[in-house]
Amino acid sequence: MTLESDLALANRLADAAGAAIRPFFRADFAREDKADASPVTEADRAAEMAIREILESERPDEGIIGEEYGATRESAARQWVLDPIDGTTSFIAGRPTFGTLIALMQDGWPLLGAIDQPISGERWIGAVGGTTQFGDSPAATRRCGGLDSATVATTSPHCFNQEEGEAFLRLVAKCHANQRQGPIYGGDCYNYGLLASGHIDIVVEAGLALHDFAALIPVVEAAGGQMCDWEGNPLTAESDGRVIALGDSARLDDVLEALHEG
Known part of the structure; x- marks a missing residue:
């Protein structure tokens, strides 16, 4: 084929x-x-x-x-x-x-x-x-100069357990501290398409199954972005369902630091 x-x-x-x-x-x-x-x-x-x-x-x-x-x-x-x-x-x-x-x-x-x-x-x-x-x-993702200018999205904060939710809020605090509006909630897979087209900078989620994220990886990465788990590892069929999507891979270390600093 x-x-x-x-x-x-x-x-x-x-x-x-x-x-x-x-x-x-x-x-x-x-x-x-x-x-x-x-x-x-x-x-x-x-x-x-x-x-x-x-x-x-x-x-x-x-x-x-x-x-x-x-x-x-x-x-x-x-x-x-x-x-x-x-x-x-x-x-x-x-x-x-x-x-x-x-x-x-x-x-x-x-x-x-x-x-x-x-x-x-x-x-x-x-x-x-x-x-x-x-x-x-x-489609092409956009560059992001720093977390303080990043737009973050997730489907729902209710999809996180307590530890994951606290980690997500630490990231939100770094991204939206100087912005009037908070993160984008709702959107499911649509958020990843918007990221691939350069309208969103970061999507963070947890509890996803293989059918939830397998299709997203080629879409995001072929548009210039990156997807990985919460440890920065590539996503495969064996991944634990905690995912990060980045329009600009240069922000990966910043995102991981925010998620894990607690």
Whole structure:
């Protein structure tokens, strides 16, 4: 398989997921809570099934790891990692800040990723060693001269445990001490797309599963940024779910110091 064919397939998978999601947006749909108390809707399941049907037809030897339907061919070297709706709570609330996440991994390392917002029609797709495209144009992160001028985002402070929350607030204090507004809350995967396009400087989160972050890595890094765990290590299938995304990797030591100085 070539990178071009993989990217073309990822775009078609995102198209199929979006077509499955849009009829349910701000409409009536069935929902329930999973064992971990997170919500799932028939839109989540319809989108993942639409992706899986294409993969089973066109890539029958490659693995699939999906949030809603689990793992297929787990021993395959190449695996597609799917989160049909990242930000289901936002989807349920009618907020178009959720997204479909599609990643292709090779031996546990992300090769390409897509963030697709099917309501606004925005899509970021990037490949390791290549570029990130936002629509028809390349996306690029922005430089950040220091934490005191950085814009920080996270989906929700309630996703942190007490220790993680205190670490995040130390970072916020350094970034927003001289700013009238605080950090950006909400956004889920959409924040990482905004970071890749140079609108946000730092995203910090915890408690993420592989399907939550695998697609984000190629998007951010091919746009010039960096993603790692809270120790500064690269993210892989074995990571603990605590992630940092930086538009400017020069700020990594500053962020790590803020998170760990307590």
